Amino acid sequence: MLKQQQECTINVHVYDQWSGMSIQSLFRTQWLAPKKLVHQLRMEKRVSVNDSLAIWTAPLEAGDDIFITFPNELNNTIIPFKTTIQIVYEDEHLLIVNKPAGMATHVNEQNEMDTLANAVAFYLQGQNDNRKIRHIHRLDKETTGAIIFAKHALSHAILDQMLENNEIDRTYLALTDGLMKKSTFTIRAPIGRDRHHPTRRRVSETGQQAVTHCKILKTIPEKQLSFIECKLATGRTHQIRVHMAHIGFPLAGDQLYGGRPIFQRQALHARKLAFVHPFTLKRIDCTAPFLDKPYIFEPFVKR
Missing domain, CATH: 3.30.2350.10 (Pseudouridine synthase)
Structure with missing residues (x-):
């Protein structure tokens, strides 16, 4: 039987960039922390600076150490599954x-x-x-x-x-059907649900904004494939798969969007x-x- 998780305490070092800021401003303007969480941490006195309980409006100094203790949040819904990751x-x-x-x-x-x-x-x-x-x-x-x-x-x-x-850069590698000619390009096409299919998405004027930046790394004429790099400016469901199919170059192996079944899955990797x-x-x-x-x-x- 797994022992219950103890309350989690983290240590955050105060850098020069944060010197002069208060704990309150660090949480609210630097980290944009949820008001409910900030209120709980403050009311339950879960934040300290160095060896003392935090004064939320006092200025911090470079070199200070902030200690934040979070309420016990046990995993009661996800069953641990033995596999190697x-x-x-x-x-x-x-x-x-x-x-x-x-x-x-x-x-x-x-x-x-x-x-x-x-x-x-x-x-x-x-x-x-x-x-x-x-x-x-x-x-x-x-x-x-x-x-x-x-x-x-x-x-x-x-x-x-x-x-x-969009402060987390996400770069994907993919193989698409067909030989692309442009070295770099951006696809801007909104994506929405396909009402004719339970899981498929499609480019739709009423869909959510979706932007994918693409770069051709290599073409493989003998296999009629293009090896590409994609960077996401948005994160819509099936975004790269839908965008590439939309411009006529579906991902190889992606049979849901018209790709040739030359692989057992769509050739897409979050690199x-x-x-x-x-x-x-x-x-x-x-x-x-x-x-x-x-x-x-x-x-x-x-x-």
Whole structure:
């Protein structure tokens, strides 16, 4: 029986950029933390500076250490599932995992056990950690690559905002049917549901704004394929798949959107994540290795 998770305490160092700010302004204007969470931390006296309870309006000094203790949030919904996952990056605030093909990102049905969230729960359980599982974004079941999980309520809120504000660079690699000619281009086409199909999306004037920046890395004439890099400015469901099909170059293997069935899945991999860490202010650059065997992309790029 897993021991209950103790309250989580994090330590945030005050850098020169934050010198002179108050705890209150750090939470509200720098981190854009939810008002409800800030109120709870303040009322329950869960924030201290160095060795003293925080005075929320007092200016901070470079070199100070902030300690934040979060309420106990046990994972009572995600069943730990024993499987091996590849950790790309980890610290006390977040976890970046390399998702394999054939695995959904999160649980959609009660008692579901074979998602990445279940695997992350098992990984944390191995560290005697039974915290709530918080994914920041998603990948389609058959898409591989890097996904961010937050480890506490504050990092969850901040990373959500960063994703919404396009402050997390997401780079994908894909193989598309056909030989592209433009070296770089941007697709701006709103995406909405396809009312004729339960899971498919389509370009629609009434859909949500969607922007994909593309770069051709290589063309393979003998296989009629293009090897491309895509960067997302928005994060709509099936965005790259829909946009590439819309311009006449569906992803190879993506039969839902008209791609040739030359692979067992769509040839799409979330290769890189890059962002400035909200607590350490260091730039995080993560590259997710390819997991397929045989490797779909191996002829075109090193693992």
